[in-house]
Amino acid sequence: MNLAWLDAFLIFGLFEVMMFIGLALLLHLQLGLARIANFGVVGFWGLGMYAFGVSYVRVDWPFGDPWQFLVCALIATLVAGLAGLVVGWYIADLDIDGALVGTLGFATAVAILATTEQELTGGALGMGGLGFPYDIGTVKENELVWLLVTTGVVGAILFFVWQVHRSPFGRLLIAVGANEPLARSLGKRTFRAKIGLFVVASAAMGLLGALFGVMVRFLDIGNLGVEITLAAMVGLVLGGTARVWGAVVGIVLTVGLFDIVVQSYLPLPREWYTQALPVLREAAFGLALMVVLLFRPLGVLGEMRRDRLMKKLHGR
Amino acid sequence: MAAEVVAGAAVARPQIRVERVAKSYSGRTVVDVDELVLGDQPIEGLIGPNGAGKTTLMRMIVHAVPLDRGTITLRSPTQPELLLSSMPTEQIARHGVVKSNQLITDFERLTILDSLLFAVTESAYEAPHQLFSERTVFERHRDEIERLLDYFGLTDRTAFAMSAGEKKLLDIIRCLILRPRFLLLDEPTAGLPDDVTEKVMDALRELAAAGSTVVIVAHDLNVIWKLCDEVVFMAEGKALLRGDPQSIREHRTIVEKYLGEGHV
Numbered sequence: 001m002n003l004a005w006l007d008a009f010l011i012f013g014l015f016e017v018m019m020f021i022g023l024a025l026l027l028h029l030q031l032g033l034a035r036i037a038n039f040g041v042v043g044f045w046g047l048g049m050y051a052f053g054v055s056y057v058r059v060d061w062p063f064g065d066p067w068q069f070l071v072c073a074l075i076a077t078l079v080a081g082l083a084g085l086v087v088g089w090y091i092a093d094l095d096i097d098g099a100l101v102g103t104l105g106f107a108t109a110v111a112i113l114a115t116t117e118q119e120l121t122g123g124a125l126g127m128g129g130l131g132f133p134y135d136i137g138t139v140k141e142n143e144l145v146w147l148l149v150t151t152g153v154v155g156a157i158l159f160f161v162w163q164v165h166r167s168p169f170g171r172l173l174i175a176v177g178a179n180e181p182l183a184r185s186l187g188k189r190t191f192r193a194k195i196g197l198f199v200v201a202s203a204a205m206g207l208l209g210a211l212f213g214v215m216v217r218f219l220d221i222g223n224l225g226v227e228i229t230l231a232a233m234v235g236l237v238l239g240g241t242a243r244v245w246g247a248v249v250g251i252v253l254t255v256g257l258f259d260i261v262v263q264s265y266l267p268l269p270r271e272w273y274t275q276a277l278p279v280l281r282e283a284a285f286g287l288a289l290m291v292v293l294l295f296r297p298l299g300v301l302g303e304m305r306r307d308r309l310m311k312k313l314h315g316r
Numbered sequence: 317m318a319a320e321v322v323a324g325a326a327v328a329r330p331q332i333r334v335e336r337v338a339k340s341y342s343g344r345t346v347v348d349v350d351e352l353v354l355g356d357q358p359i360e361g362l363i364g365p366n367g368a369g370k371t372t373l374m375r376m377i378v379h380a381v382p383l384d385r386g387t388i389t390l391r392s393p394t395q396p397e398l399l400l401s402s403m404p405t406e407q408i409a410r411h412g413v414v415k416s417n418q419l420i421t422d423f424e425r426l427t428i429l430d431s432l433l434f435a436v437t438e439s440a441y442e443a444p445h446q447l448f449s450e451r452t453v454f455e456r457h458r459d460e461i462e463r464l465l466d467y468f469g470l471t472d473r474t475a476f477a478m479s480a481g482e483k484k485l486l487d488i489i490r491c492l493i494l495r496p497r498f499l500l501l502d503e504p505t506a507g508l509p510d511d512v513t514e515k516v517m518d519a520l521r522e523l524a525a526a527g528s529t530v531v532i533v534a535h536d537l538n539v540i541w542k543l544c545d546e547v548v549f550m551a552e553g554k555a556l557l558r559g560d561p562q563s564i565r566e567h568r569t570i571v572e573k574y575l576g577e578g579h580v
Binding site for chain 2: 160163164166167168169171172174175177178179181182183184185186187188189190193196197200242303304306307310311313314
């Protein structure tokens with residue numbers, strides 16, 4: 001396959017857009033529907049990434065890829081889901097400030113563990129030995145296929161989130177976010193719903209972390225900074241926290257615009273790429289967040305439209 | 317004839333027994349009930365001046381307010397006695413003890429239809445893996461929802477409850493659709509037009525006739541006199557008197573403390 005026309009930066013940029021869309025969609029369920037402020041997205045994502053990396057590299061499996069990848073990705077998903085259960089249990093009945101601090105603390109703990117558990121994670125030196133679970137030719141071809149795999153996974157997350165909006169579970173999450181005491185007074189087990197949401201969303205975040213680990217093939221603790229959470233959150237808020245497509249639109253307008261258009265296609269001085277651009281990126285995201293909150297606080301797509309959805313679902 | 321509050325005799329309908337229950341805020345006692353049985357009669361009223369502790373007592377029954385001391389139990393002809401005061405709010409509701417709210421409260425992002433579907437959906441369908449059960453839930457409860465909304469004149473099911481009156485009414489309909497065994501209503505008709513108030517009262521009579529118990533807190537005494545079979549008078553956190561509506565409205569203490577001379 002001749003991929004000379006395809007820029008390697010573009011493949012990675014699109015992969016990042018896909019991954020952030022996935023994270024923002026999951027965050028949408030937590031923040032947009034149930035109004036749980038999860039500032040620890042990077043913690044669940046990073047835990048999945050390192051759980052995958054450690055199980056893939058450190059364990060001597062009696063079988064090779066693709067089974068090795070599948071088993072390790074499953075481990076990453078389960079470990080992140082288990083972390084979601086514990087963290088969710090801890091923050092479920094806290095107010096928004098408590099949830100924010102709790103999840104941020106969890107993400108910090110994951111970063112510290114990844115740094116200090118050097119024998120397992122490689123610590124600050126990083127961890128190599130990861131690879132694609134297939135080999136179809138050049139690195140670029142493998143990366144392109146991985147982009148398609150990730151797109152498929154994110155497509156599945158999008159379908160799940162889409163269906164959640166159309167299901168009693170989604171309505172329960174919206175009710176929890178809107179008025180939890182009232183929901184409880186109607187006999188709803190809101191605590192269980194929040195825990196269920198946290199487990200599912202955290203597990204999927206962990207899976208996305210594993211997919212990222214394969215794409216970069218080298219795990220670096222520098223990836224565990226707040227930038228991951230910030231990008232997912234800014235994209236979601238910009239697009240509209242309450243809408244499914246808000247996550248997609250917002251991430252395309254932020255990560256897509258910056259990581260693909262600005263970084264790959266604008267004629268910027270070469271020295272900017274190492275120092276200035278990463279800082280500019282965070283500044284631009286912060287500015288975008290301020291502008292949106294000032295002029296369109298509900299995001300580009302605005303408030304959710306249950307009236308339209310109910311008409312569509314039930315014809316009245 | 318009004319009488320001092322005493323435990324009611326057992327009857328064949330759900331009863332709530334409140335024993336040695338107290339609640340204080342910052343040293344001020346707002347509820348201090350030694351013994352009170354709600355549910356001697358199908359529909360009972362709870363009246364008293366502002367600050368008498370009526371709303372707090374109702375909230376304590378559904379454990380929206382924790383008790384400082386005492387116990388609250390549910391007795392029912394069909395199941396063993398339940399200690400409500402040790403249960404979380406949602407479990408109490410699942411045992412059929414449901415309360416409407418004094419203040420206007422709603423799920424702002426849910427439509428009227430959504431709100432009622434939410435109330436009636438069984439927990440089994442409200443799980444992450446139940447992504448395709450919406451149609452099942454809707455088909456199962458469609459007739460009941462439509463009957464109630466038609467009856468109360470909320471014709472646009474997919475609209476949001478906009479006015480305070482609509483939200484109040486929706487709160488009551490949410491309670492009714494749960495078919496509660498024991499329904500507590502806090503100022504249910506405040507802000508409702510007269511014709512809707514009449515419909516609410518008829519619906520409550522129907523619920524009581526079907527074997528449920530209804531307890532109403534209201535400052536609109538016309539509702540109390542018209543609807544209730546028995547009335548409890550509260551003041552300063554205590555249940556002072558109970559009796560039939562006629563005896564209560566003529567009782568000297570109540571006229572002096574609450575109704576005012578010339579009320580009757």
